[in-house]
Amino acid sequence: MTTSLSTREIAGQISERLPDAVIDAADAAILVNSNSLLDVGAFLKNTPGLDFDYLTTITAVDYYQYFEVIYQFVSIEHNHSLVIKTRCQGRDNLTLPSLVGLWRSADHQEREIYDLMGITFEGHPNMKRIVLWSDFQGHPQRKDFM
Amino acid sequence: MEVSRARDYVYSDTELDQSESKVIEELKAGATEPFVDPDAWLDEELSQNILLTTADWLINWGRRSSLWPVICFPACCAFEFISVMGPRFDMSRFGMEILRASPRQADVLITxxxxxxxMAPNVKRIYNQMAEPKWVIAMGACGISGxxxxxxxxxxxxxxxxxxxDVYVPGCPPRPEALLHGIQMLQEKIAKRTNIIKE
Known part of the structure; x- marks a missing residue:
């Protein structure tokens, strides 16, 4: 069984290295600043003892005022897991840094979130729709999509 | 202790060879001429095997009795279709035992x-690649109306x-019996086709 790590403990480790990254550390997940998402990803992947070598899932939630993107990391080496969240405010021209450079598994999932939620991932090598066709208007998983 | 010889209790090789030789020679002596082939029934059956019909009926009979479906399984109705193909419901009873992977060899598209x-452009392309005459059975609620x-x-x-x-089979998904009924309705439809037009 994969152990989920203590979010507050990991958040403390992240804050030591990256002072502005962590916004909040709840029981289930660490909320990080979207500007430091890449740095946090590199920290989680490369720090000995954490070694998150596997990004299992990326999902996005529409909360009207903001979109929240949830990353679920697993370390196969240590058999532990962690959930990181980040937010982008508003509804237009939403951007987040892409994690494809750190985890290849982010590729299709970031394209799916772009397709259905309309969040652009900067630095993604192939940022285009994956489920719908390229001329499709709108992003259907948004709550205001009709 | 005196040991009896085995040869006293079995046939001698000499006796066996003599009797085998006799059987073969007798059979060979009696088999000089071949048997006459039993063909007396041919004249009688030939008269029973001619029937008069129309070309339309013959063509339609051939077409409706060997409908070959093309693979078009976009979603869950496929499992009902697969069970219709299988031995329990056995679609091959109606001449549809071959599911073609190539639309060029298929007659009917079951959606x-x-x-x-x-996916729609690909299905339309598969339909366009099927050779005439071709038919479509819309299977299930999604196939009929979404x-x-x-x-x-x-x-x-x-x-x-x-x-x-051509034929709509309702249900979500339709029972295998319903799909078989739809196939039979399609066969009835094919039976009414006019293929040869008089000038």
Whole structure:
């Protein structure tokens, strides 16, 4: 069984290295600043003892005022897991840094979130729709999509 | 202790060879001429094997009795279709035992599942590649009208928006018996076709 790590403990480790990254550390997940998402990803992947070598899932939630993107990391080496969240405010021209450079598994999932939620991932090598066709208007998983 | 010889209790080789030789020589002596082939029934059966019919009926009989479906399994109706293909419901009773992977060898397209707009051009292309004459059975609620996904942004509201449909089989999914009934209805439809037009 994969152990989920203590979010507050990991958040403390992240804050030591990256002072502005962590916004909040709840029981289930660490909320990080979207500007430091890449740095946090590199920290989680490369720090000995954490070694998150596997990004299992990326999902996005529409909360009207903001979109929240949830990353679920697993370390196969240590058999532990962690959930990181980040937010982008508003509804237009939403951007987040892409994690494809750190985890290849982010590729299709970031394209799916772009397709259905309309969040652009900067630095993604192939940022285009994956489920719908390229001329499709709108992003259907948004709550205001009709 | 005196040991008796085994030779006293079995046939001698000499006796066996003599009797075998006798059997073969007798058979050979009696088999000089071949048997006459029993062909007396031919004249009688030939007269029973000629029947008079129309060319239309013959062509339609051939077409409806060997309908070959093309694979088109976009969603869950496929499992009902697969069970119809299998031994329990056994679609081959109606001449449909071969499921063709190539549309060029198929006669009927059974739309076993929800069709998305992303997939729709491919289904239309498969239909266009099928050789005439060809038929389409719309299977299930999604095939007929889009079903519960009708208002979705990415679902075709019925296959008849992209290809002409001959028979509609309702159900979500239809029972295998319902699909068999639909196939029989298609066969009845084919039986009424006029293929040869008088000038």
């Amino acid at each position: 076993a599942g929800t069709l998305t707009w992303k 079903g519960i996904f009708r208002s979705s942004y990415n679902v075709v509201p019925g296959y008849n928006h992209i290809i002409p449909v």
